[in-house]
Amino acid sequence: MTKRMLITRYPHNVERAYAKNMLRLTQAIADIVLYEFDTNIAPEINSRNMRFDGYLVDSIFQKSLDRIKALTLGIFTAKEKYSIASKFVRASNSTAKTQFVNQMEVAGVDPTKTEPWLNDYMDAAIAENVSYIGSIGDEYSAKTEQIILRGAKEGRSGQEIRDELVDQIGMSENKAKFIARDQVGSLFGDLTTTRHKKVGIPGFMWSDSGDNRVRPLHVEYNGKYFSYDDPNAPIPGKDYGCRCVAIPEFDESVINAAVDERKQQENEDKTTLKNAYSEVVSAAQKAPGHIEKLLSSHITEDSFEIARDNSIAYAYRPSTKKIIINPSDRSMKYYNQQEILLHESGHLLDYANFKSWENKSFQIATQIERKVANWEEISELFHQEKWASDDYFSDICSALTENKVKGYAGHAASYWKRKGSAEKEIFANLFAMLALDKQESMAMVKKQFPMVYGSFIKMIEGDLSD
Numbered sequence: 001m002t003k004r005m006l007i008t009r010y011p012h013n014v015e016r017a018y019a020k021n022m023l024r025l026t027q028a029i030a031d032i033v034l035y036e037f038d039t040n041i042a043p044e045i046n047s048r049n050m051r052f053d054g055y056l057v058d059s060i061f062q063k064s065l066d067r068i069k070a071l072t073l074g075i076f077t078a079k080e081k082y083s084i085a086s087k088f089v090r091a092s093n094s095t096a097k098t099q100f101v102n103q104m105e106v107a108g109v110d111p112t113k114t115e116p117w118l119n120d121y122m123d124a125a126i127a128e129n130v131s132y133i134g135s136i137g138d139e140y141s142a143k144t145e146q147i148i149l150r151g152a153k154e155g156r157s158g159q160e161i162r163d164e165l166v167d168q169i170g171m172s173e174n175k176a177k178f179i180a181r182d183q184v185g186s187l188f189g190d191l192t193t194t195r196h197k198k199v200g201i202p203g204f205m206w207s208d209s210g211d212n213r214v215r216p217l218h219v220e221y222n223g224k225y226f227s228y229d230d231p232n233a234p235i236p237g238k239d240y241g242c243r244c245v246a247i248p249e250f251d252e253s254v255i256n257a258a259v260d261e262r263k264q265q266e267n268e269d270k271t272t273l274k275n276a277y278s279e280v281v282s283a284a285q286k287a288p289g290h291i292e293k294l295l296s297s298h299i300t301e302d303s304f305e306i307a308r309d310n311s312i313a314y315a316y317r318p319s320t321k322k323i324i325i326n327p328s329d330r331s332m333k334y335y336n337q338q339e340i341l342l343h344e345s346g347h348l349l350d351y352a353n354f355k356s357w358e359n360k361s362f363q364i365a366t367q368i369e370r371k372v373a374n375w376e377e378i379s380e381l382f383h384q385e386k387w388a389s390d391d392y393f394s395d396i397c398s399a400l401t402e403n404k405v406k407g408y409a410g411h412a413a414s415y416w417k418r419k420g421s422a423e424k425e426i427f428a429n430l431f432a433m434l435a436l437d438k439q440e441s442m443a444m445v446k447k448q449f450p451m452v453y454g455s456f457i458k459m460i461e462g463d464l465s466d
């Protein structure tokens with residue numbers, strides 16, 4: 001007999017209820033603040049046409065501000081915060097537990113009846129949420145006071161200050177929603193996976209919520225199996241706003257196969273990275289002296305990284321200062337690996353050393369060549385296979401004409417609209433031409449774009465002199 005496993009469902013209703021309860025409190029203090037402002041503070045502000053000095057402002061408004069503070073404390077009481085937090089934690093737990101028990105029944109597994117760990121766990125979760133709820137009230141009353149005092153001192157009108165107070169309510173509401181979303185995912189995920197582990201389930205299948213808000217990495221995890229024995233395995237719901245869930249998998253062989261496959265992939269990735277590095281090293285050894293020096297001083301084994309969340313096969317990622325490779329990208333096989341890696345190395349060096357997109361002479365050269373180059377003659381060149389398939393030269397023309405004149409290789413038109421992208425790509429292509437000693441291509445760039453060529457050589461050689 002085959003049994004169908006019940007899926008795990010993210011508890012949207014618990015998230016909504018939690019946010020709603022927190023919003024009820026924010027709305028209540030917002031009402032008090034606006035009432036106090038309209039009846040006692042605004043008339044005061046509007047009746048004066050001179051600027052207050054600090055002392056006067058403080059003394060006039062202090063009574064109102066004190067009253068707001070007291071009423072806020074009366075709304076965000078310890079009892080109220082505890083009640084909302086514990087309602088939320090209990091609802092998360094009972095939803096998680098019901099789903100768990102149903103799944104175990106379908107699988108014919110006896111769910112452990114006593115859960116001695118649960119009380120301490122829930123107490124800690126409630127305490128944590130009490131402090132989050134409290135932070136909404138604390139922040140709101142501090143901001144309110146700031147807005148009123150600063151507004152009055154700076155001579156703003158009553159209406160302007162009121163508008164700011166209303167904006168502040170919106171921010172508190174966003175904070176409440178933020179907390180609800182974050183807490184539900186992580187609490188629900190944690191309770192679900194803890195229960196799985198306690199009854200000895202070997203692993204789980206990752207299941208995302210299937211809409212377009214799922215982060216790319218989690219889309220990739222979707223449908224994959226992870227072992228509860230693996231301390232590095234990701235846990236659904238843990239990342240901020242994550243609505244992914246864990247579906248229990250009882251078959252140990254399924255989990256083991258997934259673990260083995262992941263290990264194998266890790267090894268393959270290691271090999272990919274190692275090969276990438278040796279491609280650059282072997283190119284460097286044959287490169288002109290100063291290029292060799294630049295490459296060997298900046299490119300190390302650590303300069304490469306696997307990134308399956310990237311939508312292209314190769315790229316340079318400035319935020320991590322790494323050349324990223326996506327082995328799952330289908331276009332991978334169309335690249336000449338050494339050529340593309342030298343291009344990405346050019347970007348790495350550009351960011352580390354030259355910042356070509358900020359170099360005035362290179363910027364100006366780029367702008368002038370766009371206008372003065374003999375584009376008719378260059379278009380003719382691309383009728384020849386030799387030039388059409390010269391990726392570096394083609395990409396340079398793609399940069400200068402925003403794809404009007406190019407061979408096979410180039411970047412998306414939308415990319416060229418971004419400031420500095422033409423300089424960055426031209427730099428990387430010229431650098432790679434130099435590194436791989438592509439004399440004919442260099443000669444063609446020198447002939448067609450003499451200013452860009454000259455400015456680039458100056459940039460590179462200027463680096464030699466210091």
Ligand SMILES: [Zn+2]
Nearest residue numbers: 218242243244
């Ligand atoms: Zn997720």
